[in-house]
Structures are given as C-alpha cells and as structure tokens.
Amino acid sequence: MDQKHTIAVVDDHLLFAKSLTSLIESFKGYQVSFHATNGQHFIECMQKYGAPDIVLLDINMPIMSGIETMEWLNDNAPEQKAIALSMDDSEETIIKMLRLGAKGYLLKDIHPKIFEGALNDVIYNGFYYSDKITNKLLDTIDRKEQNETGSGIKLKDREIEFLKLACTEMTYKEIATQMFLSPKTVDGYRESLFDKLEVKSRIGLVLYGIKHKYIEV
Amino acid sequence: MDQKHTIAVVDDHLLFAKSLTSLIESFKGYQVSFHATNGQHFIECMQKYGAPDIVLLDINMPIMSGIETMEWLNDNAPEQKAIALSMDDSEETIIKMLRLGAKGYLLKDIHPKIFEGALNDVIYNGFYYSDKITNKLLDTIDRKEQNETGSGIKLKDREIEFLKLACTEMTYKEIATQMFLSPKTVDGYRESLFDKLEVKSRIGLVLYGIKHKYIEV
DNA sequence: TGTAAAATAGGGAAAAACACCCCTTTTAAT
DNA sequence: ATTAAAAGGGGTGTTTTTCCCTATTTTACA
Numbered sequence: 001m002d003q004k005h006t007i008a009v010v011d012d013h014l015l016f017a018k019s020l021t022s023l024i025e026s027f028k029g030y031q032v033s034f035h036a037t038n039g040q041h042f043i044e045c046m047q048k049y050g051a052p053d054i055v056l057l058d059i060n061m062p063i064m065s066g067i068e069t070m071e072w073l074n075d076n077a078p079e080q081k082a083i084a085l086s087m088d089d090s091e092e093t094i095i096k097m098l099r100l101g102a103k104g105y106l107l108k109d110i111h112p113k114i115f116e117g118a119l120n121d122v123i124y125n126g127f128y129y130s131d132k133i134t135n136k137l138l139d140t141i142d143r144k145e146q147n148e149t150g151s152g153i154k155l156k157d158r159e160i161e162f163l164k165l166a167c168t169e170m171t172y173k174e175i176a177t178q179m180f181l182s183p184k185t186v187d188g189y190r191e192s193l194f195d196k197l198e199v200k201s202r203i204g205l206v207l208y209g210i211k212h213k214y215i216e217v
Numbered sequence: 218m219d220q221k222h223t224i225a226v227v228d229d230h231l232l233f234a235k236s237l238t239s240l241i242e243s244f245k246g247y248q249v250s251f252h253a254t255n256g257q258h259f260i261e262c263m264q265k266y267g268a269p270d271i272v273l274l275d276i277n278m279p280i281m282s283g284i285e286t287m288e289w290l291n292d293n294a295p296e297q298k299a300i301a302l303s304m305d306d307s308e309e310t311i312i313k314m315l316r317l318g319a320k321g322y323l324l325k326d327i328h329p330k331i332f333e334g335a336l337n338d339v340i341y342n343g344f345y346y347s348d349k350i351t352n353k354l355l356d357t358i359d360r361k362e363q364n365e366t367g368s369g370i371k372l373k374d375r376e377i378e379f380l381k382l383a384c385t386e387m388t389y390k391e392i393a394t395q396m397f398l399s400p401k402t403v404d405g406y407r408e409s410l411f412d413k414l415e416v417k418s419r420i421g422l423v424l425y426g427i428k429h430k431y432i433e434v
Numbered sequence: 435t436g437t438a439a440a441a442t443a444g445g446g447a448a449a450a451a452c453a454c455c456c457c458t459t460t461t462a463a464t
Numbered sequence: 465a466t467t468a469a470a471a472g473g474g475g476t477g478t479t480t481t482t483c484c485c486t487a488t489t490t491t492a493c494a
Contacts (some may be wrong), residue, residue: 013304015237018329022239023232087230112235158441169418171480184443191483201386201450202481206423210434217427375471388450402472408453418480419451 005123006033010042010069011058011085016108020056027116039064039072051080054122057102059086059093067093070100081122104128153196160214162189166205167215222340223250227259227286228275228302233325237273244333256281256289268297271339274319276303276310284310287317298339321345370413377431379406383422384432 007024009032011017021032034049036042038061046052055073059066066084073080083104084097094105103122106115110130121128155163158179165175172190176183194200197208209215224241226249228234238249251266253259255278263269272290276283283301290297300321301314311322320339323332327347338345372380375396382392389407393400411417414425426432 013326014328015240015323015325015332016233019233019236019238019240021236022243023236026239106232108232109230111231115232156440167420167424169416169421173480181441182443184445185441187444187482188442190481194482199386200482203384203419203423204386206420207384207434210427217424373470390450398471399473401474404452405472407451411452417452 004029004031005054005119006031006052007119008033008042008045008052008055009035010037010039010055010061010066011035012037012061013058023112023115024119027119030119038062039066039069042069043072046077051077053081054103054119055080055082056085057082059084059097067096067100070097070102074100081126083118083122083128104130106130155193155196155214159189159193162186163193163205163209163214166190166193166202167209221246221248222271222336223248223269224336225250225259225262225269225272226252227254227256227272227278227283228252229254229278230275240329240332241336244336247336255279256283256286259286260289263294268294270298271320271336272297272299273302274299276301276314284313284317287314287319291317298343300335300339300345321347323347372410372413372431376406376410379403380410380422380426380431383407383410383419384426 007030009017009020009024011020014037017035017037021035024030024032033052034045036045039057040063042055042064057066057069064072066086070082070084073082078101081103082101083106084094084102085106085108086093087108097105104118104127106118106128107130110118114130118128118130161179162175165178170178172186173183176186179186190202190205193205197205199205199208210217224247226234226237226241228237231254234252234254238252241247241249250269251262253262256274257280259272259274259281274283274286281289283303287299287301290299295318298320299318300323301311301319302323302325303310304325314322321335321344323335323345324347327335331347335345335347378396379392382395387395389403390400393403396403407419407422410422414422416422416425423432427434
C-alpha cells in the first residue's frame with residue numbers, strides 16, 4: 001500500500017477548498033487529485049483526471065448542488081465514495097444525502113483530527129457517521145414517532161396556499177377573494193392553522209412559514 | 218525583514234480555521250500564531266501569545282461575534298490590523314465592519330492567490346479592498362443618493378428594538394410594557410416605521426425585519 | 435351505501451391593529 | 465439663545481383580527 005489515497009474537493013468557496021487541500025496534503029497517505037467548483041465541473045474533472053477514492057461534496061453550490069451531484073453519482077458511478085461536507089445541519093438535507101448513498105456527513109466546524117479520522121474510516125470501513133449527525137437523526141425519529149411535532153407537520157395544499165397568502169400584507173378578506181372562498185372559510189383555515197402550528201397570531205403564521213421555508217424572504 | 222508576519226485566525230469553524238492555517242503557512246513570509254473560536258477566546262489568546270500582525274475575523278461566531286470583537290479592538294487596541302472574513306455579503310455588515318476599522322473585508326469564496334495578495338496589501342499598504350466589496354458599497358451609495366430605496370434605511374436603536382418585538386406574537390400593548398413605554402408611543406413607532414419602511418401592516422414589518430436581518434428565523 | 439371527516443360558510447362579539455388628529459419634554463445643532 | 469428634530473404621550477374613531485359557536489355540502493372509504 002504505497003500509493004496515496006486520492007481526494008477530490010468539490011466546493012465553490014475557493015478559499016475554503018484550497019485551504020482544505022493544504023490540510024489534506026498535510027495528512028500522510030492522502031493527496032488531492034483535483035478541485036471542482038460545482039457538480040458539473042466535478043463530473044468534467046472526473047472524466048479528465050479519473051475518479052478519486054473519496055469525493056468531498058459541499059451541499060450549496062451554484063449550477064449543480066451537492067444533492068444533484070449525489071443523484072448523478074448514484075446513477076452513473078454508484079461505487080464512488082462521497083462525503084458531504086456542509087455548514088447546513090438541517091435534518092432534511094442530511095437525510096437526503098445519506099439516502100442518496102453519501103458515506104458520511106461532516107459539518108464544516110468539526111475538528112481536523114476528526115476530519116482525518118473520518119477520511120480513514122471511509123477508506124477502511126466504508127463509512128463515517130459522527131455523533132452529532134447520528135444524534136440529529138435520532139432526534140428527528142423521536143419527534144416523528146411521538147407526536148408529529150417539530151417539523152413533521154403536514155399541511156394540505158389549500159392550507160399551504162393560505163399560509164403563503166397570510167405571509168403577505170393582504171387582509172383576510174383579500175385572501176378570501178384571491179382563493180375564491182368566503183372570508184368565513186378563510187377564517188376557518190386561520191383557526192385550524194393556529195391550532196395545528198401552535199401559534200397565536202398571524203405573526204406566528206408568518207414566522208412559521210419562513211422557518212419552514214414555505215415562503216422565501 | 219527576516220521575521221515572518223504573524224496571523225491570528227478567529228473562526229468557530231474548526232475545519233475551515235485549521236485548513237486556512239495550512240494554507241497561510243504555505244505562503245512564504247507568514248505564520249499563524251494562534252487560532253481562536255470566538256472574540257472572547259481571541260482576546261484571551263492575545264493576552265497569552267501577544268498581538269498578531271493581522272487578525273482574520275469571522276463575523277458569525279458564538280459568544281462574541283466579529284462585530285463585537287471589532288468594537289473591542291477599536292476601544293482597546295486600535296492599532297491592531299484586522300481583516301473581516303465572512304460568507305456574509307450584506308451591505309450593512311460590511312459597512313459596519315469597515316467603519317469599525319477593519320482593514321479589509323474578504324468573502325470566503327475568494328481565490329487563494331487574491332487572499333495572499335490581500336494579506337500583503339494589508340501588511341505593506343495598510344488595507345485591502347476587493348472589487349466585489351467596493352462595488353457593493355458603491356451600489357449602496359447609489360441607492361442612497363437616489364431614493365433611499367433598497368436597504369439604505371437607517372433605523373434608530375429604539376426603532377430596531379420595537380421592530381424585533383413586532384416580529385413576535387406579542388401585542389402592541391405587551392410590547393409597550395416590555396419597552397417601558399405607553400401603548401400610544403408604541404403606536405407612534407409603528408406608524409413611523411410603516412411610513413419609513415413602506416409597509417402597510419405588521420406583517421410587512423416582520424417581512425422587512427427578516428429580509429434585512431434584524432431578526433433571525 | 436352509510437358514515438366520518440374534510441371543506442365550506444355564517445353569526446356575533448371582543449380585542450387588537452390601524453389611521454389621523456393633537457400635545458409636551460428633551461436633545462442636538464446652529 | 466433659538467430652533468429644529470427626536471422621543472414620548474393622548475383622543476377618537478374605523479377596520480381587521482381573533483375567538484367561539486353552529487350548519488351545510490362534498491369527499492373518502494369501509
């Protein structure tokens with residue numbers, strides 16, 4: 001085993017990517033074979049330089065995101081080992097990446113020693129799951145099993161439609177017109193959402209809507 | 218000039234910080250004297266290891282943010298050269314940091330070569346302003362001169378305080394109590410903000426507050 | 435095919451939000 | 465010293481929101 005393990009870094013943040021490269025090359029047994037700034041670029045590079053042993057995938061990238069890249073790998077190179085590397089610790093993203101076959105999910109604030117350990121784990125064990133991520137997933141499962149609380153509330157189409165309009169400066173009367181409903185029906189949606197989302201005012205609806213990405217700001 | 222220039226890295230993202238350290242130490246003429254995970258930690262480290270030639274300050278950190286750190290430096294070590302290093306490219310943050318005396322403002326996605334150049338500029342010229350940042354500031358100035366549109370609206374401390382409370386499920390009466398004001402005065406703040414921010418309802422205030430990062434969701 | 439659960443709609447009333455008028459005291463600036 | 469602006473407070477309305485009821489009409493599905 002004389003050959004060094006090869007790593008590809010896929011991240012649009014150049015400074016981070018290059019810094020990470022320096023770090024990785026300071027680990028013995030590893031070398032960075034190339035760096036790409038988004039998924040599409042990565043695919044091109046892979047065709048040019050060959051597949052690396054591990055690809056470190058950022059999630060948020062322009063043109064082709066980490067998730068899209070993971071989907072592509074799933075279809076075209078299912079054997080490729082990939083580790084997601086992101087600031088984003090939302091359950092949904094983590095779950096999505098792991099389901100798509102990522103061998104690990106690292107937050108960008110981890111300790112370099114742990115990072116090195118994770119690389120080794122992926123090479124020799126095939127995967128690495130950190131405490132933090134595991135706990136996050138367990139939390140999510142707990143909440144789902146209990147009471148559907150947290151972010152496990154499912155809104156119906158019409159409710160979402162109403163929620164979006166509630167996050168504007170329209171009055172309920174205007175919302176009713178917009179939705180082709182009686183103001184009284186809209187009042188019903190309001191009350192049932194107050195109940196379901198555990199809020200006490202329209203402000204609460206707006207905050208919920210933003211937090212859960214029903215609307216963008 | 219045989220001595221290397223010393224750099225301190227202040228960033229809570231360990232992996233990034235350590236990677237950046239690797240990168241910096243690959244530049245000739247530079248060495249990282251210490252790494253701190255937030256402003257408070259940085260101040261402690263500085264007392265232990267002495268002041269670096271340049272401190273690289275992340276903006277978003279727990280306990281003591283980059284802005285708070287910059288304020289502290291302003292009061293306690295105004296000669297200290299600092300460069301803000303952040304993902305956040307909102308005008309307000311940039312302006313705030315530069316006003317507080319930061320010698321430069323780098324986005325984390327810059328090219329390592331430019332990064333190295335920026336370090337040199339700060340050491341030898343005393344400052345570095347990138348195209349991107351300069352243009353961003355020019356844009357802001359343009360908008361200010363035109364019509365006060367965009368985000369060029371300055372809110373006073375008390376208005377910001379009110380805005381934040383308006384973005385909760387409190388009633389105006391409760392907000393008044395919280396702010397030790399008469400409900401009528403709060404009503405005045407509401408009206409003047411409606412006017413200033415060009416919104417027609419409290420929902421508008423909330424959306425404005427979120428968009429302009431007065432509140433987090 | 436009967437029944438439960440959605441979706442729809444209404445009445446009535448209190449509380450909050452909003453609008454437009456006014457005033458005094460304090461602070462800042464010329 | 466004078467003036468202007470900012471900060472705090474009031475009166476009196478209208479409109480909107482919120483809450484608590486009830487009652488149809490669909491829709492789903494066992």
